[in-house]
Amino acid sequence: MSTASPIWISDLTHYYNRKQEMPTLDDINLSIPQGQLTALIGRSGCGKSTLLQMVAGLLMPTEGAVRIRAHTVTKPSAKWNMMFQKPSLYPWMTVRENAALGLVFAGTYKQKKDRVEELLDMVGLSEHKDKNVQDLSGGQQQRVALARSLATEPEVLLLDEPFSALDAFTRTALQTEVAQICHDQNITMVLVTHDIEEAVAMADQVVIMSHNPGQIVGEKHIPLDYPRDRNSGEFITLKDELFAEFEKIDQAKQKKPFERLEVPKREVKPPVDDSLQQAS
Amino acid sequence: MSTAQISMPAEFFSQLSVNFKKMPVWAQSTINSILGMSILLFMWWIGGLLIANNPDTEAFADFAPGPALSALWALIGTEFLNDTIISSLERIIYGLFWGIVIGVPLGVLMGYFVGMRQVANMPFQFLRMISPLAWMPIAVLAYDTWDGAIVFLIVMATVWPIVFGTAHGVQRIDPNWFRVARNLGADGFQMLRRVIMPAIAQDVFAGIRLAVGVAWVVLVPAEYLGVTSGLGYAINDARDTLAYDTLAAMVVVIGVIGYLLDAVAVFLIKRYSWHAS
Ligand SMILES: Nc1ncnc2c1ncn2[C@@H]1O[C@H](COP(=O)(O)OP(=O)(O)OP(=O)(O)O)[C@@H](O)[C@H]1O
Ligand SMILES: [Mg+2]
Numbered sequence: 001m002s003t004a005s006p007i008w009i010s011d012l013t014h015y016y017n018r019k020q021e022m023p024t025l026d027d028i029n030l031s032i033p034q035g036q037l038t039a040l041i042g043r044s045g046c047g048k049s050t051l052l053q054m055v056a057g058l059l060m061p062t063e064g065a066v067r068i069r070a071h072t073v074t075k076p077s078a079k080w081n082m083m084f085q086k087p088s089l090y091p092w093m094t095v096r097e098n099a100a101l102g103l104v105f106a107g108t109y110k111q112k113k114d115r116v117e118e119l120l121d122m123v124g125l126s127e128h129k130d131k132n133v134q135d136l137s138g139g140q141q142q143r144v145a146l147a148r149s150l151a152t153e154p155e156v157l158l159l160d161e162p163f164s165a166l167d168a169f170t171r172t173a174l175q176t177e178v179a180q181i182c183h184d185q186n187i188t189m190v191l192v193t194h195d196i197e198e199a200v201a202m203a204d205q206v207v208i209m210s211h212n213p214g215q216i217v218g219e220k221h222i223p224l225d226y227p228r229d230r231n232s233g234e235f236i237t238l239k240d241e242l243f244a245e246f247e248k249i250d251q252a253k254q255k256k257p258f259e260r261l262e263v264p265k266r267e268v269k270p271p272v273d274d275s276l277q278q279a280s
Numbered sequence: 281m282s283t284a285q286i287s288m289p290a291e292f293f294s295q296l297s298v299n300f301k302k303m304p305v306w307a308q309s310t311i312n313s314i315l316g317m318s319i320l321l322f323m324w325w326i327g328g329l330l331i332a333n334n335p336d337t338e339a340f341a342d343f344a345p346g347p348a349l350s351a352l353w354a355l356i357g358t359e360f361l362n363d364t365i366i367s368s369l370e371r372i373i374y375g376l377f378w379g380i381v382i383g384v385p386l387g388v389l390m391g392y393f394v395g396m397r398q399v400a401n402m403p404f405q406f407l408r409m410i411s412p413l414a415w416m417p418i419a420v421l422a423y424d425t426w427d428g429a430i431v432f433l434i435v436m437a438t439v440w441p442i443v444f445g446t447a448h449g450v451q452r453i454d455p456n457w458f459r460v461a462r463n464l465g466a467d468g469f470q471m472l473r474r475v476i477m478p479a480i481a482q483d484v485f486a487g488i489r490l491a492v493g494v495a496w497v498v499l500v501p502a503e504y505l506g507v508t509s510g511l512g513y514a515i516n517d518a519r520d521t522l523a524y525d526t527l528a529a530m531v532v533v534i535g536v537i538g539y540l541l542d543a544v545a546v547f548l549i550k551r552y553s554w555h556a557s
Binding site (some may be wrong): 056077078084104105153 | 459552
């Protein structure tokens with residue numbers, strides 16, 4: 001059970017607009033392993049955010065489906081939570097109230113008050129719980145958003161470039177912390193980024209996407225222990241290999257900018273479940 | 281020796297201003313407010329003297345602060361004054377109530393849908409510029425009672441600021457707030473209660489503040505017509521009976537209540553404001 005994939009994306013194709021010549025996402029097949037961090041990397045505009053929003057249930061694909069366990073995703077749920085590039089906190093609430101919001105919506109805040117306190121301590125905001133969120137730094141705000149996402153105990157956490165607006169020091173610290181949380185709390189995470197170093201620093205495996213149309217062109221396992229030493233030879237080699245992959249894609253794209261790349265058909269077989277009951 | 285004498289008052293004032301700046305802010309603002317009110321009272325007193333000393337206007341000498349304030353003192357606590365104030369406040373509250381009930385939903389629609397905004401903006405701006413009193417003939421035709429007509433006029437005064445205030449608030453909502461809330465499992469009601477209402481509250485109250493100001497100004501002339509209660513009626517009645525001290529006292533009452541209504545609105549705006557100080 002624990003090694004089974006909680007997220008299955010099968011034969012997913014998406015057009016934002018029926019008049020599009022090229023699909024935004026083209027025949028995506030992917031399974032994401034339980035309790036691990038999977039990074040999705042690709043150039044700007046290749047459809048990473050689109051794909052992630054479909055996993056979150058914020059957007060429906062034109063064809064194909066996303067399943068989380070036995071449940072076909074059709075709408076958002078606090079069980080699979082998304083963290084965005086901007087923290088988007090509610091400025092009329094304190095840090096604590098922001099972090100507790102998911103529990104307030106679920107009606108379980110009274111029972112789970114302690115969890116909010118623990119999470120805020122864990123993300124280093126013990127002294128700021130009663131502050132207005134507008135009085136926090138960008139990094140602290142993103143930590144509130146992280147605590148808010150974790151408060152509802154999601155099985156799956158989807159991260160859309162959550163660190164890209166932060167300064168380098170804060171970013172590095174949060175990258176390490178989030179990878180830690182993923183493995184400590186056995187949460188399945190999908191991280192969208194265009195920062196190759198971030199992917200190698202955090203992920204158990206990296207999925208490489210190409211653009212026009214958005215498709216998956218490769219996958220790479222990152223067999224490094226945590227915490228990772230960014231100056232180690234292995235780390236740098238892995239980074240270089242990923243850069244090389246992108247160069248290959250770019251060369252192919254230069255010749256035929258608007259054609260899908262020839263990649264082997266990816267086989268992903270979602271579990272055949274006779275109990276397709278709502279699992280949320 | 282002569283230079284020392286000349287610098288005396290200058291020194292006195294510079295010393296005064298240094299000491300004033302050392303005071304806490306609340307003390308400074310209190311002193312300044314008292315100063316402002318004293319100037320107003322002083323000008324009223326001067327005006328009273330001018331009126332009393334001009335043979336053409338000496339019949340109106342009771343407008344001066346002395347007679348007016350003693351008339352006010354005599355009125356305070358009387359059933360007459362209480363009833364007068366309550367009648368006026370009732371009309372304001374009804375008018376404001378309907379202004380909010382109509383204005384807030386319209387404002388939400390206008391803020392949310394660009395199309396609605398484009399359609400509604402010109403006609404609403406046009407209607408807003410019409411003095412609510414100009415609707416009087418229509419109001420009198422449309423309503424059986426004078427009270428109904430007055431409330432209608434107040435509604436015509438209050439809707440527009442509330443509509444525009446609400447629309448402004450809705451336009452400032454960050455779309456990500458909806459996405460995040462939906463993502464955290466909010467249902468429609470929770471979205472309204474935890475996101476939309478707190479997000480727009482301060483702008484709605486800012487609209488209500490403007491509305492209260494206009495409504496209060498419109499109320500008095502509206503009460504000149506037909507009705508037999510309220511501050512406007514009392515002023516008109518005092519004029520007819522040549523009770524100019526009572527008339528001036530009523531003007532003071534109108535100013536004080538207007539000020540208090542505005543203070544309540546300011547308190548609400550501050551209470552629901554979420555902008556970083
Ligand atoms: N709402 C939309 N309507 C129409 N087209 C869209 C919409 N959102 C995105 N697109 C297009 O779909 C493509 C993929 O967008 P997406 O936001 O998924 O890219 P991304 O990989 O997340 O890029 P970035 O790294 O810049 O965030 C882009 O070409 C974009 O222009
Ligand atoms: Mg994106």
